Amino acid sequence: MIIIFQILFLIFTLFAIVLVVKRKKAGEIGKKGAFFWVLFWLTALVAVWWPNSTSILANYLGIGRGTDFVLYISLIVIFYLLFRLHVKIESIGRDITKVVRKEALDNTYENSTHS
Amino acid sequence: MKIAIIPAYNEEKSLGSVVRSLLNHVDRVVVVDDGSKDKTAKVAFEEGAVVLRHKINRGQGAALQTGHEYARLHKVDYVLHFDGDGQFDAIDIVPAFEKIQSEQADILFGSRFLGKESNIPFIKKNLIFPIARVFNRWMTGIKLSDIHNGFRILNKRAFTEINIKQDRMAHATEIINQTRLNNLKFVEFPVKVMYREYGQGFSGGIKIISDLFTSKFVSK
Numbered sequence: 001m002i003i004i005f006q007i008l009f010l011i012f013t014l015f016a017i018v019l020v021v022k023r024k025k026a027g028e029i030g031k032k033g034a035f036f037w038v039l040f041w042l043t044a045l046v047a048v049w050w051p052n053s054t055s056i057l058a059n060y061l062g063i064g065r066g067t068d069f070v071l072y073i074s075l076i077v078i079f080y081l082l083f084r085l086h087v088k089i090e091s092i093g094r095d096i097t098k099v100v101r102k103e104a105l106d107n108t109y110e111n112s113t114h115s
Numbered sequence: 116m117k118i119a120i121i122p123a124y125n126e127e128k129s130l131g132s133v134v135r136s137l138l139n140h141v142d143r144v145v146v147v148d149d150g151s152k153d154k155t156a157k158v159a160f161e162e163g164a165v166v167l168r169h170k171i172n173r174g175q176g177a178a179l180q181t182g183h184e185y186a187r188l189h190k191v192d193y194v195l196h197f198d199g200d201g202q203f204d205a206i207d208i209v210p211a212f213e214k215i216q217s218e219q220a221d222i223l224f225g226s227r228f229l230g231k232e233s234n235i236p237f238i239k240k241n242l243i244f245p246i247a248r249v250f251n252r253w254m255t256g257i258k259l260s261d262i263h264n265g266f267r268i269l270n271k272r273a274f275t276e277i278n279i280k281q282d283r284m285a286h287a288t289e290i291i292n293q294t295r296l297n298n299l300k301f302v303e304f305p306v307k308v309m310y311r312e313y314g315q316g317f318s319g320g321i322k323i324i325s326d327l328f329t330s331k332f333v334s335k
Contacts, residue, residue, distance in 0.1 A: 083332075086329060087329060087332045087333055090326075090329050090330065090333050091333045091334070093173075093282060094280065094282065094333065096171070096173070097173045097174075097177045097180075097282050100169045100170055100171055100173055100177070101169070101173075101177065101180070101181045101184065103170060104147070104167040104168050104169050104170075104181055105167065105181065105184055105185060105188070107168070108165060108166070108167055108185070109156070109160055109165070109166040109167075109168070110165040110166070111160075111163065
């Protein structure tokens with residue numbers, strides 16, 4: 001059973017890495033981003049193909065099981081990415097405000113009595 | 116020239132009388148219609164205000180900053196922040212201008228806690244405000260008797276140096292913070308506030324803290 005999952009995961013990982021390379025070529029993600037995602041998928045692949053590798057790391061950090069270690073790391077990564085997304089949205093909101101403001105100042109409605 | 120800036124979002128009912136009451140005290144009333152869905156802009160224009168329209172709603176802080184940028188483009192000496200919902204009393208305007216001029220201050224903050232009677236809801240007065248005051252003081256390093264009071268007067272130096280980046284309600288804390296960072300001289304002045312609606316409750320406060328925190332990580 002586990003072999004089927006491992007093979008499926010391998011195919012999926014290869015697919016994901018190809019996608020990352022494509023996006024890098026298209027300029028949608030930078031060098032750092034591409035490096036992070038390739039590393040991410042390779043790490044996941046190692047963890048799936050050699051499940052014991054996570055246990056070694058977990059024991060080293062004093063966490064009981066390898067799967068727990070993976071879970072904790074995943075949570076940290078997800079929270080970090082969520083936070084980054086939140087900041088990005090705020091930053092986009094400020095850009096929208098600038099555009100809206102410029103438009104408002106360019107089209108002032110006032111009576112001719114004002115100069 | 117003295118202008119009043121009124122950020123307005125769906126205030127067609129109260130805005131007309133507010134604009135009328137202000138025109139006696141300032142040279143120009145600038146209403147920033149913040150993407151209202153009602154006739155806010157039309158009412159303001161018909162009452163003789165200059166109207167700047169945000170095509171989409173961006174928040175009170177964004178609207179005030181748009182007003183400041185209008186002031187920078189015109190020969191404005193003082194801007195008055197005033198709410199469009201009728202919670203402030205125009206009677207306070209002339210003495211407030213006298214105060215900021217006689218004290219040679221750069222910015223004047225209206226305060227509900229310097230003697231004048233305001234009908235502040237009980238929980239706000241006794242729970243939310245004390246917490247917010249401590250928080251504001253800790254965030255900004257300036258001790259004020261009131262928090263998040265929308266009545267302010269800024270002179271040219273103040274409205275040029277203060278750049279409101281907080282689009283929503285956290286701008287009130289941001290203005291106090293920039294007052295300190297730019298070494299602006301400030302005074303407080305008692306104003307009367309008539310509560311028509313409850314305004315921001317506790318969740319509003321949490322949102323403000325969250326906005327202030329997030330902005331630490333937003334570049335620009």
